[in-house]
Amino acid sequence: MQPGGFDLQQIVLKAQQMQDQMAKAQQQLAAATVTGTSGGGLVTATVTGTGELTALSIDPSVVDPTDTETLADLVLAAVRDASREARELTEKTMAPVTGGLGGMAGGLGLTGLPGM
Structure with a gap:
C-alpha cells in the first residue's frame, strides 16, 4: 500500500x-x-x-437517370442508418469496458485517491 491509501500496483493491473478488454x-x-x-x-x-x-446495394428500380437526386437521398439515408446502427453497436460493445469509469480512478475500484 502506497502513502495516501492506494496501491499503485493495483492501479497498473x-x-x-482494461486495455486488454478494450482491444478485444x-x-x-x-x-x-x-x-x-x-x-x-x-x-x-x-x-x-x-x-x-x-457494401452498398441499390435496387435497379430506383435508378432513374432523370432523377439522380432521389437516388442520392436514398443512398445517403441508408448510409446514415447503417452508421447509426454502428454507433449503437459500438456503445453496446464498449459499455462493459468503459461504463464503470465514473470518475476515472473510482471506476477502477480504487479508493483513497484525492477527490475520491
Missing part, C-alpha cells in the same frame, strides 16, 4: 486489464457488420462496427 472489444467491432436501409429496403448500406462502409 486494473489499467492493463475493438476487434469485435472491426469484425462485426450492420446494415442500414432506406426506401423500404430499396437501398441497403453495410458498415463494420467501426463505421467503415463495406
Whole structure:
C-alpha cells in the first residue's frame, strides 16, 4: 500500500486489464457488420462496427437517370442508418469496458485517491 491509501500496483493491473478488454472489444467491432436501409429496403448500406462502409446495394428500380437526386437521398439515408446502427453497436460493445469509469480512478475500484 502506497502513502495516501492506494496501491499503485493495483492501479497498473486494473489499467492493463482494461486495455486488454478494450482491444478485444475493438476487434469485435472491426469484425462485426450492420446494415442500414432506406426506401423500404430499396437501398441497403453495410458498415463494420467501426463505421467503415463495406457494401452498398441499390435496387435497379430506383435508378432513374432523370432523377439522380432521389437516388442520392436514398443512398445517403441508408448510409446514415447503417452508421447509426454502428454507433449503437459500438456503445453496446464498449459499455462493459468503459461504463464503470465514473470518475476515472473510482471506476477502477480504487479508493483513497484525492477527490475520491
